[in-house]
Amino acid sequence: MFWVILSVIAALLLVALVGPMIAPASVNTSSILDAFSAPSSAHWLGTDAQGRDVFWRLVVGARYSIFSAVLVVAGYSVIGVLVAVAAATGGRVVDQVLMRVCDAGLALPPLVFAMGLAAVLGGGLGPAIVALIATGWPFTARLLREVLRETSQSPFIEGARVLGLSKTRVMMRHILPNSLDVLIVKWAADIGFVILSLSALSFIGVGAQPPIPEWGALVNEAARSTAQGWWVIFAPGIAIALTVTAFALLGDQLQARLNPLLRTSVTAPTVNERPAS
Amino acid sequence: MSPDESTPLLEVTQLSVAAPSPNGELPLVREVSLRVGRGERLAIVGESGSGKSLVARSIAGLNRKLTVSGSVRLGGRELLDLSSRQMNLVRRDRISMVLQDPMASLNPLMTVGAQVAEPLIIAGRGRRESRDAAIRMLDELGIPQARSAASGYPHELSGGMRQRVMLAAALIAEPELLIADEPTTALDVRVQRQVLELLHAVAAERSLTVVMITHDLSVVAGFADRVATMYAGRKVHEDRVDRLFAEPAHPYTRALLDAIPRLDDPGAELLPIAGTPPRPGALPSGCSFHPRCPRAVERCAVDVPATTFADDSLEFECHRPLLPLEVVAR
Amino acid sequence: MSVHVTGVTKRFRSGSRSHLALDDVTLVMPHGEITGIVGESGSGKSTLARCLVGIEQIDAGRIDYDGSPLQPFLSRRHRYDARVQLIFQNPMSSLNPRMTAGQLIEEGVRRVPRARSADWRRSRVSELLEMVGLDATDAKRYPHSFSGGQRQRIAIARAMSVEPEVLICDEPVSALDVSVQAQVLNVLRDLQRQSGITIVLISHDLAVVRHLCSRVAVMFGGRVVEQGPTEAVFDSPVHDYTRSLLDAVAVPDPRRERAKLAEFGEYREFRQSG
Ligand SMILES: Nc1ncnc2c1ncn2[C@@H]1O[C@H](COP(=O)(O)OP(=O)(O)OP(=O)(O)O)[C@@H](O)[C@H]1O
Ligand SMILES: Nc1ncnc2c1ncn2[C@@H]1O[C@H](COP(=O)(O)OP(=O)(O)OP(=O)(O)O)[C@@H](O)[C@H]1O
Ligand SMILES: [Mg+2]
Ligand SMILES: [Mg+2]
Numbered sequence: 001m002f003w004v005i006l007s008v009i010a011a012l013l014l015v016a017l018v019g020p021m022i023a024p025a026s027v028n029t030s031s032i033l034d035a036f037s038a039p040s041s042a043h044w045l046g047t048d049a050q051g052r053d054v055f056w057r058l059v060v061g062a063r064y065s066i067f068s069a070v071l072v073v074a075g076y077s078v079i080g081v082l083v084a085v086a087a088a089t090g091g092r093v094v095d096q097v098l099m100r101v102c103d104a105g106l107a108l109p110p111l112v113f114a115m116g117l118a119a120v121l122g123g124g125l126g127p128a129i130v131a132l133i134a135t136g137w138p139f140t141a142r143l144l145r146e147v148l149r150e151t152s153q154s155p156f157i158e159g160a161r162v163l164g165l166s167k168t169r170v171m172m173r174h175i176l177p178n179s180l181d182v183l184i185v186k187w188a189a190d191i192g193f194v195i196l197s198l199s200a201l202s203f204i205g206v207g208a209q210p211p212i213p214e215w216g217a218l219v220n221e222a223a224r225s226t227a228q229g230w231w232v233i234f235a236p237g238i239a240i241a242l243t244v245t246a247f248a249l250l251g252d253q254l255q256a257r258l259n260p261l262l263r264t265s266v267t268a269p270t271v272n273e274r275p276a277s
Numbered sequence: 278m279s280p281d282e283s284t285p286l287l288e289v290t291q292l293s294v295a296a297p298s299p300n301g302e303l304p305l306v307r308e309v310s311l312r313v314g315r316g317e318r319l320a321i322v323g324e325s326g327s328g329k330s331l332v333a334r335s336i337a338g339l340n341r342k343l344t345v346s347g348s349v350r351l352g353g354r355e356l357l358d359l360s361s362r363q364m365n366l367v368r369r370d371r372i373s374m375v376l377q378d379p380m381a382s383l384n385p386l387m388t389v390g391a392q393v394a395e396p397l398i399i400a401g402r403g404r405r406e407s408r409d410a411a412i413r414m415l416d417e418l419g420i421p422q423a424r425s426a427a428s429g430y431p432h433e434l435s436g437g438m439r440q441r442v443m444l445a446a447a448l449i450a451e452p453e454l455l456i457a458d459e460p461t462t463a464l465d466v467r468v469q470r471q472v473l474e475l476l477h478a479v480a481a482e483r484s485l486t487v488v489m490i491t492h493d494l495s496v497v498a499g500f501a502d503r504v505a506t507m508y509a510g511r512k513v514h515e516d517r518v519d520r521l522f523a524e525p526a527h528p529y530t531r532a533l534l535d536a537i538p539r540l541d542d543p544g545a546e547l548l549p550i551a552g553t554p555p556r557p558g559a560l561p562s563g564c565s566f567h568p569r570c571p572r573a574v575e576r577c578a579v580d581v582p583a584t585t586f587a588d589d590s591l592e593f594e595c596h597r598p599l600l601p602l603e604v605v606a607r
Numbered sequence: 608m609s610v611h612v613t614g615v616t617k618r619f620r621s622g623s624r625s626h627l628a629l630d631d632v633t634l635v636m637p638h639g640e641i642t643g644i645v646g647e648s649g650s651g652k653s654t655l656a657r658c659l660v661g662i663e664q665i666d667a668g669r670i671d672y673d674g675s676p677l678q679p680f681l682s683r684r685h686r687y688d689a690r691v692q693l694i695f696q697n698p699m700s701s702l703n704p705r706m707t708a709g710q711l712i713e714e715g716v717r718r719v720p721r722a723r724s725a726d727w728r729r730s731r732v733s734e735l736l737e738m739v740g741l742d743a744t745d746a747k748r749y750p751h752s753f754s755g756g757q758r759q760r761i762a763i764a765r766a767m768s769v770e771p772e773v774l775i776c777d778e779p780v781s782a783l784d785v786s787v788q789a790q791v792l793n794v795l796r797d798l799q800r801q802s803g804i805t806i807v808l809i810s811h812d813l814a815v816v817r818h819l820c821s822r823v824a825v826m827f828g829g830r831v832v833e834q835g836p837t838e839a840v841f842d843s844p845v846h847d848y849t850r851s852l853l854d855a856v857a858v859p860d861p862r863r864e865r866a867k868l869a870e871f872g873e874y875r876e877f878r879q880s881g
Pocket of ligand 4: 652653654777778
């Protein structure tokens with residue numbers, strides 16, 4: 001199962017990487033005569049309103065959709081982790097201030113806030129990415145702060161402290177690595193969600209704009225002409241759904257595999273262990 | 278079914294338990310046979326993971342998700358063939374279990390009295406009558422002010438008191454067989470002693486048949502009539518309690534006894550058992566214990582020892598047993 | 608290093624309720640000896656251990672190491688005084704599951720002033736592993752691949768890596784099978800004999816304490832009710848609680864155990880008839 005999901009993700013990333021290089025040059029040139037031709041051997045997924053090949057537009061668009069999403073998640077994760085670690089190590093005041101800021105961020109509906117911000121920044125793919133990073137980090141920071149708090153109460157953390165290790169070392173070597181599990185699942189699932197959000201921003205016109213074939217933008221364009229060619233909207237829709245699912249499943253699988261404790265199965269040497277009295 | 282006097286109350290034959298795993302079935306308990314007569318007390322000892330609890334749970338029909346094979350007969354009646362409904366009836370009327378963790382097995386939202394009375398109510402007895410019986414039972418088990426304690430909740434009680442409540446619930450329906458899985462393990466020394474004394478007294482008063490499971494040999498020294506030692510899913514040794522402690526025939530039982538620090542002999546050297554028990558599915562060749570056995574010879578790594586019945590109470594699986602004098606003399 | 612605990616009081620407050628976990632505890636743990644602390648659940652043994660290393664602050668009294676208090680705030684970076692180390696009860700949760708045995712021990716080795724060269728650190732890790740009866744090649748394995756007894760020995764090696772003078776062991780063997788508990792107990796005894804370190808052994812198993820300790824303190828409800836040389840306390844206990852504790856201990860001797868159970872049976876019969 002894990003390998004199936006991983007292959008799907010690898011294939012998607014590969015497409016995103018090399019897609020634009022192997023796509024025929026005609027992918028961006030419109031030829032009105034070919035408009036809305038149904039799927040055939042020449043055009044596997046048919047053509048759109050301007051006669052462009054839907055399949056190749058999708059392939060080229062993968063780069064915008066997937067890479068932008070990875071960028072967004074990476075961006076807000078770095079900020080979120082930094083904020084959480086700063087809050088956990090910086091003392092009470094720093095902790096309180098940072099967490100109140102997070103709470104304020106969490107109180108706003110993220111997509112609406114992102115739409116507003118992207119619009120203020122002038123619209124387009126870049127501003128959409130910045131807007132999603134800006135709305136995303138408080139979730140990571142807040143979640144991680146809680147997990148850090150919980151992990152720092154484990155006996156082995158107390159042991160590391162008693163050994164006299166410095167605060168930074170205890171945080172970086174012991175607490176943080178044992179807290180990131182939760183985030184890894186979140187990251188993978190988030191990539192899917194961000195692809196959706198990016199599409200949503202494109203769809204309402206504050207994200208990527210034509211002729212950029214970002215998948216949301218493709219849906220946006222196609223939505224104006226569903227009656228003439230269902231395949232035009234169907235193809236990017238399926239692509240989005242598939243990608244979102246693949247990343248969500250990846251998150252689940254990663255969680256089980258990355259944790260050495262979860263990896264131990266029935267035969268684990270938990271023998272000799274008795275419940276504490 | 279009229280129970281014949283000569284058939285033991287509990288007869289376990291070739292009981293095996295296996296867990297499904299990606300590489301086929303993982304054997305956890307391997308062909309264990311036990312016989313416990315009416316009013317007899319058998320202790321099962323062994324290191325953690327040796328399969329003691331699995332044997333206990335199989336007798337009570339609680340291993341529904343694992344593959345259980347062989348035979349478990351209670352008063353001549355086969356239990357492994359019963360449907361889960363029929364097994365529920367057997368557990369209601371004939372077999373009770375007491376477990377290690379009394380808090381996990383008591384419902385925090387039900388009063389103590391209601392929980393003790395529950396088996397009777399399920400059996401169709403009247404509420405009032407059941408409740409009075411529960412209070413009598415709690416009183417018999419030495420719970421102070423049993424009447425008011427019965428209307429309290431489990432969390433208001435100390436660990437030892439909770440274990441008494443568990444015992445009351447286990448005994449109220451007058452079972453024929455009591456299975457106690459580490460009933461004193463989580464308790465303080467003094468409380469452990471109280472629970473043990475109580476268990477001994479009530480079992481004696483009712484001539485209960487008891488199977489007691491523990492990793493602590495000291496706990497069963499005065500309680501059990503016979504002791505069976507398990508290692509890596511097999512019963513490797515069984516004997517009368519006195520002889521097993523004085524002259525353990527199996528080197529593993531001997532090693533377990535030598536590893537215990539003794540209050541009555543503080544100067545004795547503690548001899549740890551080298552290595553660790555094998556994991557299920559990764560058993561050594563020959564005798565499973567040979568890599569850790571101080572008496573092992575070449576043969577032990579090759580041949581699986583067969584069960585030897587030395588006399589009517591001693592049986593063991595070992596190529597190089599430490600035979601008790603009595604047996605050698607014959 | 609000898610440890611003197613004088614009039615130590617520790618109170619836990621939660622909301623309006625407060626609980627006196629340590630009540631005027633006075634104790635002596637002589638240099639180079641193993642001192643046992645016994646008592647039942649909730650009697651304050653772990654609280655005392657935590658106060659000794661400075662995880663918990665005491666409310667009153669003083670704890671002196673060789674005549675002076677701990678210096679927990681030597682610097683901002685190192686908040687604890689490495690001369691006093693603590694071993695926890697549960698060996699699974701007291702080791703970081705993501706670090707190998709070698710990395711865990713090396714962390715402590717680094718803290719020693721002469722740990723400049725990587726070679727020295729590596730050989731010191733091997734030395735420590737061998738000291739607790741493990742193999743130098745075990746350094747590459749993760750905690751979950753060790754048995755409970757082995758994990759507890761890794762914890763001891765780790766604590767010893769900072770070259771402490773006092774080692775406090777809070778129920779180091781109560782999570783272990785008898786077969787492996789003997790390994791850990793023997794390691795502790797050898798440690799005390801060879802490096803002359805002061806060991807405090809907390810346990811509810813009186814036989815373990817009798818076997819290993821030259822002194823013992825009995826705690827009950829946050830107080831030390833009796834202390835002294837182990838022989839004296841165990842052979843002629845003064846306090847009723849100590850006596851009842853000793854009477855309750857089960858010994859692997861069927862005849863004696865049966866006699867005890869029979870005694871209770873008679874007492875119960877007598878009570879029920881009268
Ligand atoms: N449901 C299950 N599925 C798979 N393996 C199991 C299951 N239950 C128990 N095991 C394994 O079977 C072996 C024996 O378990 P069991 O609980 O009987 O040991 P035990 O002798 O009672 O040990 P302890 O003293 O720790 O209670 C262990 O290795 C355990 O991990
Ligand atoms: N952080 C805490 N907050 C509040 N109460 C506490 C705290 N730690 C311990 N206590 C209480 O202090 C008392 C002594 O606890 P302690 O853990 O020292 O007992 P112990 O002798 O180690 O018992 P055990 O044998 O169960 O480990 C207990 O009643 C406990 O509930
Ligand atoms: Mg068990
Ligand atoms: Mg404790």
